[in-house]
Amino acid sequence: MKRCMFTLATAFALNLALADDYSVGSLHIDHAHARATVPGQSTGAAYISVENKGNVSDKLLSVASPVAKSAEVHSMAMDGNVMRMREVSELELKPSTRIVMQAGDGYHIMLVGLKQALKPGQKIPLSLRFEKAGKIDIEASVDSR
Ligand SMILES: [Cu+2]
Numbered sequence: 001m002k003r004c005m006f007t008l009a010t011a012f013a014l015n016l017a018l019a020d021d022y023s024v025g026s027l028h029i030d031h032a033h034a035r036a037t038v039p040g041q042s043t044g045a046a047y048i049s050v051e052n053k054g055n056v057s058d059k060l061l062s063v064a065s066p067v068a069k070s071a072e073v074h075s076m077a078m079d080g081n082v083m084r085m086r087e088v089s090e091l092e093l094k095p096s097t098r099i100v101m102q103a104g105d106g107y108h109i110m111l112v113g114l115k116q117a118l119k120p121g122q123k124i125p126l127s128l129r130f131e132k133a134g135k136i137d138i139e140a141s142v143d144s145r
Helices: 001-022
Strands: 022-024 027-034 043-052 058-064 068-078 080-086 091-093 097-099 106-114 123-130 133-142
Touching: 001 027, 022 133, 027 123, 043 058, 043 068, 043 123, 043 133, 068 097, 097 106
Parallel strands: 027 133
Antiparallel strands: 022 027, 027 043, 043 097, 043 106, 058 091, 058 123, 068 080, 068 106, 123 133
8 A cells, every 4th residue: 555655656746747847859948937917917927947958059039928929038137226127039058058047037038918817826838949959838837926
């Protein structure tokens, strides 16, 4: 009985891990998540981690999601004492490096013109297009607040 429980727990854990991990070409994508929004909020933010396991650079060219009119990759940086966001047309992914998008620092995916509120626990589709690795559709889970 104990062994059976263990097997079930292992299978469940593996399943969860698989749901959050994606590979395309030499890229490995995980920790795809988005911030919950309130109804009427027109923009949202999503985050992914991308590791380039290959030995040539790749680029994230575009992002799309059916939940928003458009999606842009933004960088955040201090300009004097004001935090500013800028659109990044091509996000370079150097060999053997990992880019971790996170709230408040570095890069994020801006969902512009949200068609629906992003509810905690929900999963939203993101379509990523890379220069060399090609296109991949992933799901980002909406964080609980
Ligand atoms: Cu932004």
